[in-house]
Amino acid sequence: MHYMTESAATGVRERRMIETRRALTDTARRLTAQRGFSGFTVEELCEAVGVSRRTFFNYFRSKDDAVVGYGADEVDDEAVAEFLARGPSGGRNLVPELLEFSLAHMRRIGLTPQAAADFIAAIEREPELMHRMMREGGERERQLAELVAEREGFAADHPAGRVAISITMAIIRTSGERFVSPGNTAAFDDLVEESLTAARGVIAPDPAISQRQESL
Numbered sequence: 084m085h086y087m088t089e090s091a092a093t094g095v096r097e098r099r100m101i102e103t104r105r106a107l108t109d110t111a112r113r114l115t116a117q118r119g120f121s122g123f124t125v126e127e128l129c130e131a132v133g134v135s136r137r138t139f140f141n142y143f144r145s146k147d148d149a150v151v152g153y154g155a156d157e158v159d160d161e162a163v164a165e166f167l168a169r170g171p172s173g174g175r176n177l178v179p180e181l182l183e184f185s186l187a188h189m190r191r192i193g194l195t196p197q198a199a200a201d202f203i204a205a206i207e208r209e210p211e212l213m214h215r216m217m218r219e220g221g222e223r224e225r226q227l228a229e230l231v232a233e234r235e236g237f238a239a240d241h242p243a244g245r246v247a248i249s250i251t252m253a254i255i256r257t258s259g260e261r262f263v264s265p266g267n268t269a270a271f272d273d274l275v276e277e278s279l280t281a282a283r284g285v286i287a288p289d290p291a292i293s294q295r296q297e298s299l
Contacts (some may be wrong), residue, residue, distance in 0.1 A: 116204035
């Protein structure tokens with residue numbers, strides 16, 4: 084007879100927790116898009132997912148928390164450790180490394196075109212969610228700034244860190260818009276890579292092109 088090790092059992096529990104939280108969030112977004120906040124109860128949400136009311140409140144304080152979904156507890160600790168372990172770079176490669184860190188988070192929450200589309204539809208149905216997301220976005224940027232500052236050894240408001248984070252967030256946003264656009268078949272990671280390549284071309288254009296423009 085084989086017995087599961089403590090670490091393996093912990094891993095299974097964590098995966099189940101992530102899956103339950105993801106199911107609650109996906110369903111809450113879909114119901115919000117269809118009915119609005121007042122159109123369903125926590126009990127109906129729990130019934131749709133197949134969990135108890137008590138289980139719901141183990142994960143979220145309210146329906147709008149469930150719709151927003153992610154939080155600090157879903158940050159990939161391994162991704163954080165890997166980012167910090169690379170050590171100070173003087174600001175070089177911060178954008179691609181921040182993007183990889185962000186993608187690790189999105190893989191953890193299970194981003195799919197349908198889930199993203201449901202989220203957008205929920206925000207359109209309940210516009211006040213946008214204010215909540217703006218606050219969440221600000222908190223996310225603050226966390227990234229602290230992470231960059233810890234690794235690079237400079238202040239959280241250092242220009243290099245702030246610019247790198249702004250570019251990272253812009254790439255994530257534009258890639259997300261393309262990800263949920265009708266007819267898209269590209270993976271989110273691939274869209275991010277395309278956007279990063281485009282950003283590099285804008286910020287550091289091909290020297291040959293620059294020379295030709297200067298000669299005109």
